[in-house]
Amino acid sequence: MPSAPSALPAPLGTYAHLLPPSWKTVITSWLAEDTPSFDYGGFVVGEGEEEATLWGKSEGVLAGVPFVDEIFAQLGCTVEWHLAEGADVEPTKEMPKIKVATVRGPARCLLLGERVALNTMARCSGIAWKSRKVLLKARQLGWNGIIAGTRKTTPGFRLVEKYGMLVGGVDPHRYDLSSMVMLKDNHVWSKGSITEAVHAAKSTAGFALRIHVECQSLAEAREAIAAGADIIMLDNFTPQGIREAAAALKEDWVKQTGGQENGAAKRCLVEVSGGLTEENMEESLCPDVDILSTSAIHQGVSTIDFSLKIQPRR
Structure with missing residues (x-):
C-alpha cells in the first residue's frame, strides 16, 4: 500500500x-x-x-x-x-x-x-x-524528477484523462499537437536529419514553444542539442543505457559551462520513455534524468x- x-x-x-x-x-x-x-x-x-x-x-x-x-x-x-x-x-x-x-x-x-x-x-x-501511486513510488525511491503522462489518450475523452493526471499529481505532458513541437522518428526520417527537422521547427514555432526531440542514441541526442532542442527523449533505451547517456549529456553541459548558467550553453532537459511502468521504472530512475513519461498511468488502468x-x- x-x-x-x-x-x-x-x-x-x-x-x-x-x-x-x-x-x-x-x-x-x-x-x-x-x-x-x-x-x-x-x-x-x-x-x-x-x-x-x-x-x-x-x-x-x-x-x-x-x-x-x-x-x-x-x-x-x-x-x-x-x-x-x-x-x-x-x-x-x-x-x-x-x-x-x-x-x-x-x-x-x-x-x-x-x-x-x-x-x-x-x-x-x-x-x-494510478498516477498518484506511480508518483509516490518515485518519491519513495528518492527520485524527485517529473512523472508525466503521454498523448496516448482516448479521442473525445482527452480532457477528462489529462484532468485525472493532474488530480493524481503528475504532469499531463503536452495536451495536443499544438502544445509543443515534438519531433519523433517519422518527422526526422521525413525531413532527412534531426538538425534539419529542428531548424524547420524553430523557423515557425517561435520563442514560446519548446522543441522536443525523440532520440534513439547518444549521438542523436547530442545532434538534437547542438541543433537547438530544449528537451531530448531517450526512447526505449535500456536502464544502463539511460544512465550512461544522461550522465554523458550532463557532463557535456558541465564541460561547456563549468556548471554555471552563463549563457554559453543551456542544459537540455532529459526525458526517458518507452515501456516504463510502476513495476519496472526503478531501474530507469537516476539523478541525471529530469522527466519520466509513461502511458501506464492512463492506458489500461x-x-x-x-x-x-x-x-x-x-
Whole structure:
C-alpha cells in the first residue's frame, strides 16, 4: 500500500479553473449520446423529487468532480460532495462503501445522469489513483524528477484523462499537437536529419514553444542539442543505457559551462520513455534524468467502482 497522499504537496489552485469555455458542450454531447431518443426508464419513474447517494466501493482517488457537477446541473439536479476532489476513497471490510456525495433532483433526471456520471468519474478517478501511486513510488525511491503522462489518450475523452493526471499529481505532458513541437522518428526520417527537422521547427514555432526531440542514441541526442532542442527523449533505451547517456549529456553541459548558467550553453532537459511502468521504472530512475513519461498511468488502468442509489421509499 503506498504512503498516504499527504506525502505529496497540495495543489496550488482548483483544477476546475483550468477547464476551457467549450468543455460544457462536451457534457451535452455525452448526454445526447446516451439518450438519443425516448427515455423509457424516465417514463417509468417520472419527475418526483428524489435523493440519491453516490457510493465509492473500491480503493482510489476521487477525481472528476466538475464533470459530475455539470452532468447533473444540465439535468436540473444538485450534487453535495462529502469528499473533496483528490481525497482518498478507502473502503474497508467494516465499511465496504464510502459515502462520496448526495445527488438531488427529479427521479428521471437522476437516472439520465447516473451512468454518464459514473463512467466519467470511474475512469478519471482510476487515472488519478494510478498516477498518484506511480508518483509516490518515485518519491519513495528518492527520485524527485517529473512523472508525466503521454498523448496516448482516448479521442473525445482527452480532457477528462489529462484532468485525472493532474488530480493524481503528475504532469499531463503536452495536451495536443499544438502544445509543443515534438519531433519523433517519422518527422526526422521525413525531413532527412534531426538538425534539419529542428531548424524547420524553430523557423515557425517561435520563442514560446519548446522543441522536443525523440532520440534513439547518444549521438542523436547530442545532434538534437547542438541543433537547438530544449528537451531530448531517450526512447526505449535500456536502464544502463539511460544512465550512461544522461550522465554523458550532463557532463557535456558541465564541460561547456563549468556548471554555471552563463549563457554559453543551456542544459537540455532529459526525458526517458518507452515501456516504463510502476513495476519496472526503478531501474530507469537516476539523478541525471529530469522527466519520466509513461502511458501506464492512463492506458489500461483499472477504473474505480462507484454506484448511485436512490433512497428507497419508506
